[in-house]
Amino acid sequence: MTFESFFTAQSYLLWATFVIALVMGAVVNKTNFCTMGAVSDAVNMSDMGRMRAWFLAIAVAMIGVVVLEYAGVLNTGDSFPPYRSGQLIWAENILGGLMFGVGMTLASGCGNKTLIRIGGGNLKSILVLLIIAVIAFYMINPFPGSDQTLMSVLFYDWIRPLSISLGSSQDLGALVAGDSAPTARLVIGLVLGLGLLFFVFRSADFRGSFDNILGGLVVGLAVLAAWYVSANVSLDLDGESYSLQGYVQQWDFLADSAAGKPADSRPLSTQSFTFINPMGQTLGYAASGFKTTLLTFGVMALLGVIAGSLLWSLVSRSFRIEWFVNFRDFLTHVIGAVLMGFGGVLAMGCTIGQGITGTSTLALGSFLALGAIILGSALTMKVQYYKLVYEEEASFFKALLTGLVDLKLLPERLRKLEAV
Numbered sequence: 395m396t397f398e399s400f401f402t403a404q405s406y407l408l409w410a411t412f413v414i415a416l417v418m419g420a421v422v423n424k425t426n427f428c429t430m431g432a433v434s435d436a437v438n439m440s441d442m443g444r445m446r447a448w449f450l451a452i453a454v455a456m457i458g459v460v461v462l463e464y465a466g467v468l469n470t471g472d473s474f475p476p477y478r479s480g481q482l483i484w485a486e487n488i489l490g491g492l493m494f495g496v497g498m499t500l501a502s503g504c505g506n507k508t509l510i511r512i513g514g515g516n517l518k519s520i521l522v523l524l525i526i527a528v529i530a531f532y533m534i535n536p537f538p539g540s541d542q543t544l545m546s547v548l549f550y551d552w553i554r555p556l557s558i559s560l561g562s563s564q565d566l567g568a569l570v571a572g573d574s575a576p577t578a579r580l581v582i583g584l585v586l587g588l589g590l591l592f593f594v595f596r597s598a599d600f601r602g603s604f605d606n607i608l609g610g611l612v613v614g615l616a617v618l619a620a621w622y623v624s625a626n627v628s629l630d631l632d633g634e635s636y637s638l639q640g641y642v643q644q645w646d647f648l649a650d651s652a653a654g655k656p657a658d659s660r661p662l663s664t665q666s667f668t669f670i671n672p673m674g675q676t677l678g679y680a681a682s683g684f685k686t687t688l689l690t691f692g693v694m695a696l697l698g699v700i701a702g703s704l705l706w707s708l709v710s711r712s713f714r715i716e717w718f719v720n721f722r723d724f725l726t727h728v729i730g731a732v733l734m735g736f737g738g739v740l741a742m743g744c745t746i747g748q749g750i751t752g753t754s755t756l757a758l759g760s761f762l763a764l765g766a767i768i769l770g771s772a773l774t775m776k777v778q779y780y781k782l783v784y785e786e787e788a789s790f791f792k793a794l795l796t797g798l799v800d801l802k803l804l805p806e807r808l809r810k811l812e813a814v
Contacts, residue, residue: 395623396630400641401654404662407627407638411620411691412698415667418616419513419702424710427451427609428507429745430498433771438779443603446594447610448749453590454614455666455754459621460583464576468625470755471563474663475671475742477757478563483742484762485556486549490740491748491763493733494670495770498745499778501730505669505744509696513703516716518723522731523673529735530674549740566756579756586756617750620666624691638662654687661690666754668747670738672696741766773797783814 397403421427425447432444462468471478498504501522503511508526511519533544560569567579594610595601629636631648641648642659649655656662661675672692679688707713718724738744741763743752749767752760776797781788792810799809 395627396635397627398630400629400638400649403627403629403638404656407624407662407691408689408694410623411694412701414616414619414623415695415698416702416705418613418667419510419699419704420706421609421612421702422506422699423510423514423703423706423712425605425609425612427606427613428503428510429749429767430503430507430771433499433768434775437772437775442597443600443606444609446597446600447606448745449590450594450607450610451614451617451750452753453587453594454611455617455621455750456583456590456756457587458614458618459754460580460587460756462618462622464580468621468664470621470625470664472663473755474660474665475668475747477742477752477755477760478565478568479759480560480562480564482558482560482564482759483554483556484558484759485553486740487742487748487759487762488766489553490737490742491766492770493737494741494744495737495767495772496774497730497733497735497737497770498767499730499771499774501727501734504746505673505734505738506667506699506746509669509699510703511716513700513705514707515713518716518718518727522727522734524677525728525731526670526735526738527673527677529732530670530739531677532674533736533739534671534674535678544736545739548736553740560758564758566758569758583756613746613750617666617746617754620691620695621664621751621754624666625664656690657685657687661692665691666751667695668692668743668751669696669699670734670744670747674739769801772801776800780811780814784811787811 395406397406427447428444429448432448435441435443436445459468459470463470501508502518505526508519508522512523529544536543562568563575565575565579566582568575570582571578600606627638629638629641639659639662642656642662645655672690672695675688675690675692676696679685679693682688704713718727741748742759743763745767748760748763753764773794777790777793780793780796781790788811795804796809796811798804799806800813
């Protein structure tokens with residue numbers, strides 16, 4: 395996908411992203427692919443159907459990425475965000491993942507599900523989106539008239555020093571094999587991916603579920619397609635080849651004028667779907683008066699998912715306006731949105747951004763964030779369940795300890811409430 399004009403190449407990237415996201419949004423709505431729902435089904439009903447669909451998406455994306463990388467048509471080493479950075483921000487991955495997992499449970503869905511629900515007519519999710527967008531924007535961008543961000547004020551000084559340097563890259567292939575990382579990535583990715591596929595399809599119930607198979611397959615392929623497209627759009631200028639990011643970095647030497655220069659070159663890097671930081675990008679794009687210089691992959695991905703979900707809602711006649719039931723419902727969603735905003739940026743991604751896109755790169759931090767998201771969500775569900783069943787008898791502390799026991803993270807002798 396080589397072009398002779400930067401603006402033609404950029405337009406292709408943005409519209410290709412929109413189309414891929416639109417297909418994903420429609421299919422996710424149709425199949426009810428939902429990572430929070432997957433955790434809920436597994437924790438509350440011992441139903442692994444949607445969890446297997448999620449694992450199928452991870453397997454498809456992971457196998458696709460390692461094969462394409464080995465073939466030399468994809469390189470996620472310099473991606474945006476930098477999943478494989480040699481600096482392992484493990485504390486941020488874990489804390490952010492826990493916060494995000496708790497938040498998505500309180501707010502009725504992860505970042506992707508929030509967009510799907512908006513497309514389906516859920517007005518509650520619009521509020522969730524706006525709150526996440528404001529927090530995500532100011533976690534990265536300074537307050538007006540200041541050089542301080544929410545990240546620098548609340549987190550950076552105490553949490554970033556906890557990071558660990560792992561050399562040139564934190565992906566499993568580099569950590570295991572060093573200079574032989576490309577081959578190691580292929581082997582590790584295939585072993586993990588095929589192992590997940592075996593686990594997924596060993597279930598006869600799953601094999602008989604068209605929607606779960608379709609949802610997992612399409613989400614995994616969408617993540618892979620976005621990786622491929624963003625990595626392979628390039629410019630050919632008088633025999634010299636440039637990536638979109640490389641062109642912007644040399645704009646003053648290559649372009650005829652400053653008109654249309656993107657505000658930041660990083661969002662033109664190789665990347666795939668994630669939805670928390672793009673919510674902040676979309677807020678910045680809208681607040682600027684929709685300047686084209688702030689139109690990014692992330693913004694188009696967000697709009698595409700909403701459009702795809704809306705399209706399916708209209709076709710299937712499932713579009714329904716939904717609002718808060720009461721003030722408690724409103725407050726719960728606000729708290730959840732706040733936690734998702736902070737957690738999604740700290741963890742450097744959401745259930746799609748780290749759980750599928752990040753893990754497809756075999757980045758260690760992505761696996762840490764994924765585990766923390768699942769734990770945070772599962773534990774929140776346990777606490778909610780015990781407080782619902784036992785009411786006044788179940789303090790938060792008792793419900794928390796009992797939930798940890800149920801999840802096999804504490805010994806049985808520490809149980810405070812009888813299992814129900």
